[in-house]
Amino acid sequence: MRLPESPAFEARGLFKTYVQGKVTVEALSGVDLTVPTGQFLVIAGSSGSGKSTLLHLLGGLDRPDRGKVFVAGTDLAGLTEHERTAIRRRDLGFVFQSFNLVPVLSAYENVEYGLWLDGMARHERRRRVEDALEAVGLADRMRHRPDHLSGGQRQRVALARALVHEPIAVLADEPTASLDSRTGADIVKLLLDLNATRRTTFVFATHDPAIIARSPRVVHLADGRVVDERRSAS
Amino acid sequence: MINVHQTLALAALTLAGIQLQSPDELLRRSDVGAFAPTSFRARLILTNQPQNARHEVEVWRSGEGKTLIRLLDPKDRGKYLLRLEGEVWLLAPSAKKPVHLSSSYRLYGGATLDEVLGIRLAQTYRVESASRERDPDGTLVTLELRAKSEGMLFPRVRYVVREATARPVSATYSLRSGRDVTSVEFLHWNESGLVFARSLVVKDLLRKGALTEVEVLDLQERAIPDGLFSLDDSAARRALEATTSRTP
Amino acid sequence: MLALIALRNLFRNRRRTFLSLGIVSVGTAGLLLTAGFVRNSFDGLRDAVIQGGLGHLEVAPTSDIEGAASPADRSGRPPSFREWLTLRTTIEGRPHVRAAGAVIQFTGVATNGERSASFIGLAVEPDRERRMGMETKLRSGVNLPEKAALAGEDRVLLGVGLARALTAVPGDTIAVMAATPDGSLNAVDMTVAGLFTTGFQELDSRILKTQVVTGQRLLGTDLVNSLIVGLTETSATLQAETDLRRAFAGSVQPLSVLNWETRAPFYSQVRSLYSGIFAFLGTIVTLLVVLSISNTMLMSVMERVREFGALLAIGTSRAQLARLLIFEALWLGLFGAIAGSTLGLSLVSVINALRIDMPPPPGAVDPIQLTLAVVPGDVIGICAFMTVILAGAAVPPMLRVFRLQIVDALGHV
Numbered sequence: 021m022r023l024p025e026s027p028a029f030e031a032r033g034l035f036k037t038y039v040q041g042k043v044t045v046e047a048l049s050g051v052d053l054t055v056p057t058g059q060f061l062v063i064a065g066s067s068g069s070g071k072s073t074l075l076h077l078l079g080g081l082d083r084p085d086r087g088k089v090f091v092a093g094t095d096l097a098g099l100t101e102h103e104r105t106a107i108r109r110r111d112l113g114f115v116f117q118s119f120n121l122v123p124v125l126s127a128y129e130n131v132e133y134g135l136w137l138d139g140m141a142r143h144e145r146r147r148r149v150e151d152a153l154e155a156v157g158l159a160d161r162m163r164h165r166p167d168h169l170s171g172g173q174r175q176r177v178a179l180a181r182a183l184v185h186e187p188i189a190v191l192a193d194e195p196t197a198s199l200d201s202r203t204g205a206d207i208v209k210l211l212l213d214l215n216a217t218r219r220t221t222f223v224f225a226t227h228d229p230a231i232i233a234r235s236p237r238v239v240h241l242a243d244g245r246v247v248d249e250r251r252s253a254s
Numbered sequence: 255m256i257n258v259h260q261t262l263a264l265a266a267l268t269l270a271g272i273q274l275q276s277p278d279e280l281l282r283r284s285d286v287g288a289f290a291p292t293s294f295r296a297r298l299i300l301t302n303q304p305q306n307a308r309h310e311v312e313v314w315r316s317g318e319g320k321t322l323i324r325l326l327d328p329k330d331r332g333k334y335l336l337r338l339e340g341e342v343w344l345l346a347p348s349a350k351k352p353v354h355l356s357s358s359y360r361l362y363g364g365a366t367l368d369e370v371l372g373i374r375l376a377q378t379y380r381v382e383s384a385s386r387e388r389d390p391d392g393t394l395v396t397l398e399l400r401a402k403s404e405g406m407l408f409p410r411v412r413y414v415v416r417e418a419t420a421r422p423v424s425a426t427y428s429l430r431s432g433r434d435v436t437s438v439e440f441l442h443w444n445e446s447g448l449v450f451a452r453s454l455v456v457k458d459l460l461r462k463g464a465l466t467e468v469e470v471l472d473l474q475e476r477a478i479p480d481g482l483f484s485l486d487d488s489a490a491r492r493a494l495e496a497t498t499s500r501t502p
Numbered sequence: 503m504l505a506l507i508a509l510r511n512l513f514r515n516r517r518r519t520f521l522s523l524g525i526v527s528v529g530t531a532g533l534l535l536t537a538g539f540v541r542n543s544f545d546g547l548r549d550a551v552i553q554g555g556l557g558h559l560e561v562a563p564t565s566d567i568e569g570a571a572s573p574a575d576r577s578g579r580p581p582s583f584r585e586w587l588t589l590r591t592t593i594e595g596r597p598h599v600r601a602a603g604a605v606i607q608f609t610g611v612a613t614n615g616e617r618s619a620s621f622i623g624l625a626v627e628p629d630r631e632r633r634m635g636m637e638t639k640l641r642s643g644v645n646l647p648e649k650a651a652l653a654g655e656d657r658v659l660l661g662v663g664l665a666r667a668l669t670a671v672p673g674d675t676i677a678v679m680a681a682t683p684d685g686s687l688n689a690v691d692m693t694v695a696g697l698f699t700t701g702f703q704e705l706d707s708r709i710l711k712t713q714v715v716t717g718q719r720l721l722g723t724d725l726v727n728s729l730i731v732g733l734t735e736t737s738a739t740l741q742a743e744t745d746l747r748r749a750f751a752g753s754v755q756p757l758s759v760l761n762w763e764t765r766a767p768f769y770s771q772v773r774s775l776y777s778g779i780f781a782f783l784g785t786i787v788t789l790l791v792v793l794s795i796s797n798t799m800l801m802s803v804m805e806r807v808r809e810f811g812a813l814l815a816i817g818t819s820r821a822q823l824a825r826l827l828i829f830e831a832l833w834l835g836l837f838g839a840i841a842g843s844t845l846g847l848s849l850v851s852v853i854n855a856l857r858i859d860m861p862p863p864p865g866a867v868d869p870i871q872l873t874l875a876v877v878p879g880d881v882i883g884i885c886a887f888m889t890v891i892l893a894g895a896a897v898p899p900m901l902r903v904f905r906l907q908i909v910d911a912l913g914h915v
Contacts, residue, residue, distance in 0.1 A: 081815055081908045102819065109817020116912065120812030124510035129503075136503045137817055181816070307684065329722055330686050348653070348719070349677040349689035351615045363685035 026093030113182025189221035508829030526838020529791035534846030538874030557730035580683030603630030610680030625717025634732025643672030643696025663707025811911025835892030
């Protein structure tokens with residue numbers, strides 16, 4: 021597990037505007053944020069607060085209009101799309117609200133996919149995939165396709181996929197929104213456990229109060245600005 | 255003894271005689287087709303150039319409408335060309351029936367029968383204009399002839415005649431388009447006894463270098479048996495072959 | 503793994519996939535049927551040209567060949583092949599040669615005494631023609647005898663049109679007249695043995711066929727124009743041509759060897775024309791298939807925008823996504839081509855078994871049976887072509903993917 025000396029993420033003066041039809045929306049207006057390596061951070065806010073936009077900018081899925089984003093000390097601004105893709109593939113993991121698994125691949129193959137993209141050898145891939153699925157509690161379902169898994173199981177597969185290549189950080193955008201409260205709570209517990217055991221940086225975007233309450237650090241966004249920040253002792 | 259006055263008078267009369275000779279009269283007198291007798295037998299040598307191919311033929315003629323040409327080359331023994339009233343037929347030993355040919359058939363690919371045998375110009379053409387010029391041998395009269403009837407192969411002929419002797423020097427035949435296609439030059443004449451062109455050159459003006467030299471070895475005026483011109487009965491011709499094969 | 507994903511993606515929407523496969527199959531079958539028709543047409547035309555009298559090769563004096571702008575220019579030239587008898591024996595001893603026969607070409611006028619008609623004449627050796635597999639399509643009467651005719655017993659075959667012009671029937675005697683090489687004329691009585699057709703109306707009204715000895719008698723020569731050579735197989739033409747050229751390199755009378763294709767510009771022209779037509783039709787069929795599949799794939803991409811967004815997000819490059827789409831197209835092409843080949847081959851069998859008559863082509867006399875000739879090379883080639891060309895169908899969806907913005911794609915509904 022790589023633990024860089026630089027913070028996992030650093031955002032400085034981020035601005036981002038979207039045009040929706042004839043309306044221009046200021047999604048972010050001057051956001052600064054630093055996420056140390058190994059931290060479990062929740063970005064909270066209501067719908068339209070800019071939390072997903074911030075997540076996207078941190079993950080290099082989009083470019084800010086103004087400001088900078090650093091991932092483990094690397095300035096994303098100067099990178100080509102090819103280099104940004106490589107960073108996402110190698111250093112980051114993503115978990116989405118609607119799982120976004122490849123429906124024609126089994127759980128095993130979904131998790132293996134990213135390692136295959138990186139050109140890893142087959143035997144090494146096998147070891148890691150089995151470990152990852154074991155870690156999320158799905159070792160016995162690895163041959164099942166997503167349509168044969170429950171929502172919670174699919175999200176666990178997505179989590180395994182995000183973790184299998186030992187990224188610096190995992191970005192999760194409303195990962196429990198599509199799950200019932202109990203399943204969602206299980207997922208959050210899993211994430212907290214993984215954070216504790218692997219020291220993987222987790223950055224969550226959510227409006228779920230239950231998750232917010234359990235997070236050691238919460239940054240509140242409203243109208244594209246950081247309006248509050250809370251850290252708990254744990 | 256003829257005195258000066260008589261000489262002058264004779265000369266004047268002679269001159270007057272020449273000036274009084276009309277173009278039509280000159281044409282009539284110089285008509286090469288009229289020189290040969292009505293009924294005759296002749297032997298001709300035809301030499302086609304540029305191939306320098308020499309062929310011997312025998313011509314039997316009776317009146318205007320009947321001509322039999324016997325091919326005398328060893329390979330062509332027994333073959334005849336028969337012209338009856340303008341229609342031409344090939345009679346070959348290996349074919350029982352005569353084979354009709356075009357009236358413009360060229361003997362051995364050279365001159366046509368009309369060109370070899372001569373056309374009766376005075377009968378078929380009229381004089382349109384006449385002009386005179388002098389050469390070292392005297393006065394040449396050029397008669398521009400036009401065919402009397404439509405449909406003639408050669409609507410125009412340019413006929414050059416030596417006025418003094420009324421002997422044709424050349425005849426140039428033109429097509430409807432005005433294009434000259436054939437010229438005949440009369441080189442030598444037999445003046446003793448029967449008058450006929452002893453040698454002439456037929457030039458194909460469309461094919462450069464193509465000409466036929468015609469040499470008349472002999473020509474005898476005589477009655478020709480009608481049987482020789484029969485399309486259906488070849489007895490007379492067989493007899494002729496038999497006679498000539500016995501004769502060395 | 504991309505190929506595996508692509509293959510599995512085909513079965514996500516089975517109905518759409520089967521429809522696409524159906525389109526590709528029909529397109530493949532169409533190309534196969536067209537190829538079969540083209541091949542049979544060309545083979546048939548080639549065989550008709552060769553078996554129709556041209557033979558595989560022709561050996562003739564070089565002086566006859568030179569100066570002739572085309573084979574048609576040579577007709578009417580007097581026979582000049584001197585040592586043909588000896589050379590025929592030599593040729594028939596060479597490998598791949600089935601037989602060699604002398605030919606004289608001449609023109610003239612034929613007459614029954616009342617009617618005359620000009621003709622194009624061919625004097626041949628009937629026994630050798632038969633050994634070369636050349637058949638004369640008789641319409642009535644009998645063929646020329648194989649034994650050389652004696653003087654006075656000459657036989658002739660007339661084209662049906664020429665016979666009609668002369669109102670001649672088998673058994674009639676006609677006089678055939680031709681110009682001899684020295685410019686003279688000759689005529690020979692010939693008995694009409696039979697009437698035949700060349701397959702072409704225009705030629706049937708002019709053609710006349712007799713034995714070489716008769717032609718020589720008519721023309722007053724013992725020479726011929728050329729020797730026609732028939733081979734055991736057409737594929738050996740080039741080899742035999744080279745062999746004969748080498749064999750005659752030092753002959754006293756300079757000789758040329760010509761293959762059938764050189765002497766049949768008509769064949770090359772027809773082949774070029776038909777090739778152009780078939781290529782045009784094939785292009786249209788292919789374009790329709792490609793466009794149809796492209797449209798289907800585009801629909802499929804639109805349904806998977808969020809999935810593609812996620813793949814891009816987790817580190818898949820756009821080039822890899824493009825490869826995924828190409829693989830999908832290639833799989834469609836491969837399966838569709840295989841199914842189409844099976845369909846096409848079945849249809850070929852059915853059509854050939856039905857023995858359908860097609861109307862005769864312009865100028866021809868007899869109807870042609872619809873026959874399709876398919877060889878393994880055609881099947882493999884068309885399958886490969888269809889598979890590969892379908893990669894082109896992936897281009898529009900690829901362009902769509904290249905324009906995808908990850909964030910928009912992730913939020914796509």
